Amino acid sequence: MSEPVTLQKTALFGAHQKLGARLVEFGGWQMPVQYTGIVEEHKAVREAAGVFDISHMGEFFVSGGGALAFLNGLLTNDAAKLGVAQGQYTLMLNEQGGVIDDLILYRLHEEEFLLVVNASKIDEDRAWMKKNLPTGVTFFDKSEATCALALQGPKALEIARAFLGAGWPEPKRNEITSYSWNCQNVLAARTGYTGEDGVELFFANEIADNFFLALLDAGKPFGLKPCGLGARDTLRLEACLPLNGNDLSAMHTPIEGGLGAFVSLTKEADFPGKDILQKQKSNGVNEKLVAFRLLEKGPPPRPHYRLFMGCEQVGETTSGAPSPTLGYGIGLAYVEVDEAEPGTVLEMEVRGARVPVEVVKKPFYKRAV
Amino acid sequence: MSTIPAQLRYAASHEWIKVEGETGTVGISDHAQHELSDVVYVDLPKVGTKIAAGAVVAVIESVKAASDIFSPVSGEVIEVNGDLVKKPELVNSDPYGAAWLFRLKLSAPAELEALKDAAGYKAQIGE
Numbered sequence: 001m002s003e004p005v006t007l008q009k010t011a012l013f014g015a016h017q018k019l020g021a022r023l024v025e026f027g028g029w030q031m032p033v034q035y036t037g038i039v040e041e042h043k044a045v046r047e048a049a050g051v052f053d054i055s056h057m058g059e060f061f062v063s064g065g066g067a068l069a070f071l072n073g074l075l076t077n078d079a080a081k082l083g084v085a086q087g088q089y090t091l092m093l094n095e096q097g098g099v100i101d102d103l104i105l106y107r108l109h110e111e112e113f114l115l116v117v118n119a120s121k122i123d124e125d126r127a128w129m130k131k132n133l134p135t136g137v138t139f140f141d142k143s144e145a146t147c148a149l150a151l152q153g154p155k156a157l158e159i160a161r162a163f164l165g166a167g168w169p170e171p172k173r174n175e176i177t178s179y180s181w182n183c184q185n186v187l188a189a190r191t192g193y194t195g196e197d198g199v200e201l202f203f204a205n206e207i208a209d210n211f212f213l214a215l216l217d218a219g220k221p222f223g224l225k226p227c228g229l230g231a232r233d234t235l236r237l238e239a240c241l242p243l244n245g246n247d248l249s250a251m252h253t254p255i256e257g258g259l260g261a262f263v264s265l266t267k268e269a270d271f272p273g274k275d276i277l278q279k280q281k282s283n284g285v286n287e288k289l290v291a292f293r294l295l296e297k298g299p300p301p302r303p304h305y306r307l308f309m310g311c312e313q314v315g316e317t318t319s320g321a322p323s324p325t326l327g328y329g330i331g332l333a334y335v336e337v338d339e340a341e342p343g344t345v346l347e348m349e350v351r352g353a354r355v356p357v358e359v360v361k362k363p364f365y366k367r368a369v
Numbered sequence: 370m371s372t373i374p375a376q377l378r379y380a381a382s383h384e385w386i387k388v389e390g391e392t393g394t395v396g397i398s399d400h401a402q403h404e405l406s407d408v409v410y411v412d413l414p415k416v417g418t419k420i421a422a423g424a425v426v427a428v429i430e431s432v433k434a435a436s437d438i439f440s441p442v443s444g445e446v447i448e449v450n451g452d453l454v455k456k457p458e459l460v461n462s463d464p465y466g467a468a469w470l471f472r473l474k475l476s477a478p479a480e481l482e483a484l485k486d487a488a489g490y491k492a493q494i495g496e
Contacts, residue, residue, distance in 0.1 A: 022404075038432040039407045230433050295455075300409050300430055322409040322432055349426065351412065 010055035011147045011208035019226055020041035021281050026122030027245075029056040031229050038230035042324040045194050045235055048223030049153030052232055053213060056119035058143040059202060060129065063112040066136045066213035070295050071113060073271055074132060075105060076254060078264035087174045087189055089262050091124060097251035097273030097280070099257070101125050101163040102242065104191055106176045116148075116200075118244050125161060134318070147208040149215065152235075154367070155222040159198050160188065171199065184209070193232065195365050196240025199310070237330060240363035242293055246303055247332050249320045255280040256334065257361065258288045276365035288340040289318070291362045294348075298355040301331030301348060307339075308347045308354065314339045317348065323364060330364050331357075370496055371399035374465055376483055379490035382423075385465065388481060393442060396469045398461065400494045405431040408460040411450040412470060420444065422480050427470055427488065429460060442480040444473035451471040 301320025
């Protein structure tokens, strides 16, 4: 066993305990993995709505006259394309083009930005940003004071309207708006990590319990359930949304990860790894992140299983689970480009045995619009 | 509160064993199935496998993860529960009945003494 670490708790820890959540360690945090069951919570999000505590994620505020130039020189997507209140998925890379973190960048005001980053990467991201911070740009890490909830599912917007009231300025897809709830500022972003419509809500820790319980109450008639990280993982996997630390890492670039759409090679600003990504774009890559499914009833895919074509290892899985929506095992894997085409049948090694899997088109699940 | 039948013996790793003569039937406890939740796949040993007490003998996969199952005692696998291949969810619904995992011919029955009775297991899981 490793030395004991003190796990961090979100402001909603007590509320999770009262709701009967099973709490597990995740990225240094004690988080609910489930309340009633992963499959039940997964289905609630696909069919009605679920709410997730995502307070473990980090919130950085960057502002000042040089903020845009600074962020554009640090992140892969083109931040200049953001109008006020708009957000975009983007990545922070190391000099080799490997992924440090993937995040959402929102332009709150002309010269003020919010970055929502992964829990396990808060310290690394902050250090990287501070190291590169130019004069005239202000950086605030408000992660510890901020509570965040993801309200997701086909009924999520109805619930948000009913809960926040008629005056709530509803954000459009990828937008963020600010609103006063009981005299407390609440930011609502039309984003998520489940493949469903929904909002992510950010507010001060002081109102965490009240806000969370009032939201659960307001959502009850719509079928809203509190959901844990277990369902969050199966939901995001069905939608083929990558998980940093599994599907993304310092070992792979966003081009290899299939995230080229979130990398602007045409913007003027240079960002770390840009030259390497440029080369990959023109010369091609050796490996690609693909989606695959089990072809027979068998053990569900898990991370770090080896994939074979005959005697040759051609890849390794990075995520995997039985899909509650589809009823079969699904996963993501880096495989050699020659074997990355949908329809390619490979063998996955599980505990010494091999089971057939097929490379399929991403995503596994797409909601009806 | 989970169910803990009085007539069974329990391993600290949450397996139960029912002994009839030289034969032991093994499964996982109600507490364990609840902790795993949503069982989707069970990997069973081959009949004829000789295993030592405490060795990994099977794997139960839930939606979230794959969990090793340890043999509470030493012996030879003489029968496995093929029903679990088609209906792994039985582990959740009937952990002490239809979801038995395998039967062993005990090679060292004295090992049973090291297992917990229902009261000992109840204390272990804090119920």
